[in-house]
Amino acid sequence: MKTLCLAVLLSFLSLNTVFAQGDIDNEKKILYRNEWSLAMSVKTDGLEFDFRSGKFVNYYKKKLWDCGLGFIKHPQQYRAANPYITGYGQYCFGKKNFCFDIFYSRGQQRSLFQKQDLGSVEIRMFYFGGISLAFLKPIYYEIYYDQYTVESEKFDPINHYATITLGTSSFSKGFDEISVVPGAFIKAGFSVEFGKSDKTLSALEAGAKFSAYTKKLEIMAQEKNYQFLTSLFVTLRFGRVKHGAHYEYLNEYEKK
Numbered sequence: 001m002k003t004l005c006l007a008v009l010l011s012f013l014s015l016n017t018v019f020a021q022g023d024i025d026n027e028k029k030i031l032y033r034n035e036w037s038l039a040m041s042v043k044t045d046g047l048e049f050d051f052r053s054g055k056f057v058n059y060y061k062k063k064l065w066d067c068g069l070g071f072i073k074h075p076q077q078y079r080a081a082n083p084y085i086t087g088y089g090q091y092c093f094g095k096k097n098f099c100f101d102i103f104y105s106r107g108q109q110r111s112l113f114q115k116q117d118l119g120s121v122e123i124r125m126f127y128f129g130g131i132s133l134a135f136l137k138p139i140y141y142e143i144y145y146d147q148y149t150v151e152s153e154k155f156d157p158i159n160h161y162a163t164i165t166l167g168t169s170s171f172s173k174g175f176d177e178i179s180v181v182p183g184a185f186i187k188a189g190f191s192v193e194f195g196k197s198d199k200t201l202s203a204l205e206a207g208a209k210f211s212a213y214t215k216k217l218e219i220m221a222q223e224k225n226y227q228f229l230t231s232l233f234v235t236l237r238f239g240r241v242k243h244g245a246h247y248e249y250l251n252e253y254e255k256k
Contacts, residue, residue, distance in 0.1 A: 034056050052237070062108065071099070082167070084163055090167075107126055127188040131184050134183055134217055136180075140170075181215055182213070206233065
């Protein structure tokens with residue numbers, strides 16, 4: 001009897017193994033998802049516009065490339081109009097140069113919380129490192145000397161006063177006097193992707209950025225200009241998602 005029971009048990013195990021080889025693979029699979037996007041960032045020291053490209057690494061990670069244009073303001077600049085002479089627009093009294101930069105960076109993005117369905121959100125963490133070039137364009141002002149004489153001049157902190165400064169001259173003046181200051185930066189933050197379509201990207205980002213330049217950015221006509229800048233930012237990002245042609249097993253990436 002014991003021999004018969006053992007034989008039946010071994011037969012059952014062998015049959016179970018055979019049928020198990022034909023079971024359907026229910027492992028979760030993933031699709032290659034590359035992406036590109038455009039964004040506008042509001043920073044504590046200005047604005048930025050960028051283009052970003054993301055390349056699939058694995059289920060959780062993407063490599064990112066970022067390039068764009070930014071506008072940098074001094075923390076002490078503010079806009080006001082001439083208090084005595086009307087008919088002119090607002091300007092930043094004491095501002096010496098208009099500052100903008102172009103930048104390129106590379107980084108990585110990691111998903112912290114994946115979407116469970118198209119109505120949910122995905123939370124990501126990202127970080128970048130890159131280079132930038134800051135451009136300083138002199139600002140010319142309309143200076144009132146008398147009712148017959150109004151001159152276009154660069155700001156002079158000794159001879160120019162708020163009472164005789166009417167406003168800025170044409171923005172095109174000073175482009176032939178632009179100076180360039182190289183720099184580098186790092187930034188990091190979190191992203192909430194809330195798009196309801198699997199083919200589009202909609203995200204809200206927030207983080208911090210640290211920039212260092214080879215010399216002070218002379219934005220204001222004063223000694224207190226800055227070579228090292230730290231700012232916080234909020235970004236609204238929209239783009240497209242490109243799906244790859246084949247799948248990979250999720251558990252292969254969970255092991256990495």
